[in-house]
Amino acid sequence: MVIGVFALQGDVREHVSALRAAGADAVPVRRPAELAAVDGLVIPGGESTVMSRLAKVFDLLEPIRERIAEGMPVYGSCAGMIMLASDVLDGRADQESFGGIDMVVRRNAFGRQVDSFETDLNFEGVDGEPVHAVFIRAPWVEKVSSDVEVLARVSGGPADGRIVAVRQGNLLATSFHPELTGDLRVHDLFVRMVQDAQTKEEAVR
Numbered sequence: 001m002v003i004g005v006f007a008l009q010g011d012v013r014e015h016v017s018a019l020r021a022a023g024a025d026a027v028p029v030r031r032p033a034e035l036a037a038v039d040g041l042v043i044p045g046g047e048s049t050v051m052s053r054l055a056k057v058f059d060l061l062e063p064i065r066e067r068i069a070e071g072m073p074v075y076g077s078c079a080g081m082i083m084l085a086s087d088v089l090d091g092r093a094d095q096e097s098f099g100g101i102d103m104v105v106r107r108n109a110f111g112r113q114v115d116s117f118e119t120d121l122n123f124e125g126v127d128g129e130p131v132h133a134v135f136i137r138a139p140w141v142e143k144v145s146s147d148v149e150v151l152a153r154v155s156g157g158p159a160d161g162r163i164v165a166v167r168q169g170n171l172l173a174t175s176f177h178p179e180l181t182g183d184l185r186v187h188d189l190f191v192r193m194v195q196d197a198q199t200k201e202e203a204v205r
Contacts, residue, residue: 001194004029004038006064008054010046010079014179015187022187024194032063040073040194043080043098045136045177048107051083052095061096068100073170073197075190081173082107082139089142101168102145109140110159110175121152121176123165126185133164133176140164140175170197 005015007028019026019042026042029035041064043051055061068074076084083097085105110117116137120130131152141163144150152165152174164175170193178186 001025001040001191001198002027002038003040003042003191003194004035005042005044006051006055006060006080008058008060009050010044011177011179012044014177015042015044015077018179018184018187019191022184022191024191029060030058032059035060035063035067038072039198040075040190041067042190043074043076043083044179045078045080048079048082048088048097049092049095051079052092052097055098056096061098064098065100068098068171071170071197073172073190073193074098074100075172075174075186075193077174077177077179078136078138081105081141081175084171084173085141100171101148101166101173103141103148103166103168103173104143105139106142107139108137109162110135110138119154119157121154121164123186124149124151125167125189128185131178131185132181132183133174133178134180135164135176138164138175141166 003024016026087104089106123131148168154162
């Protein structure tokens with residue numbers, strides 16, 4: 001099992017390290033040939049407008065969209081959540097996403113860099129104590145379709161009730177950065193998603 005990390009922009013090294021600690025063979029992905037060799041993909045935190053532009057420059061936009069349509073598991077954190085959204089609010093006019101999750105995401109919803117914060121979240125599908133979440137210029141989810149499972153919401157404060165983690169089929173997204181805390185449970189969840197997808201593919205064969 002090989003999981004790629006979109007490596008044109010963002011906190012790539014941290015996700016590679018977390019995936020390897022979770023038992024996956026993790027590799028950076030910068031070209032279509034590298035994308036074709038992976039079983040799952042992580043879209044890291046960073047700057048979604050830059051990711052959009054670079055994905056087009058490096059001919060990865062359409063190949064990633066195609067792999068998502070084919071069922072490849074993908075996890076997006078922070079900017080990665082924006083890149084997986086079907087609709088983005090407050091983005092650039094020319095910004096494009098990979099899509100896949102039927103949701104409306106508001107870019108930089110929690111504010112600027114100085115408004116970054118940390119909190120604990122009850123996270124569906126993750127056992128044990130609440131997940132400690134780090135939010136940095138983070139988006140939140142404004143709306144989801146009935147096909148999207150809400151995994152976590154902010155509890156308390158001005159953002160009380162805001163959706164910050166979702167799943168739709170083989171696609172997972174969080175508006176926070178689990179790769180920065182040392183807690184591997186979200187990455188463990190994604191690794192299991194990739195394993196399950198492989199098992200189902202092998203059963204079909």
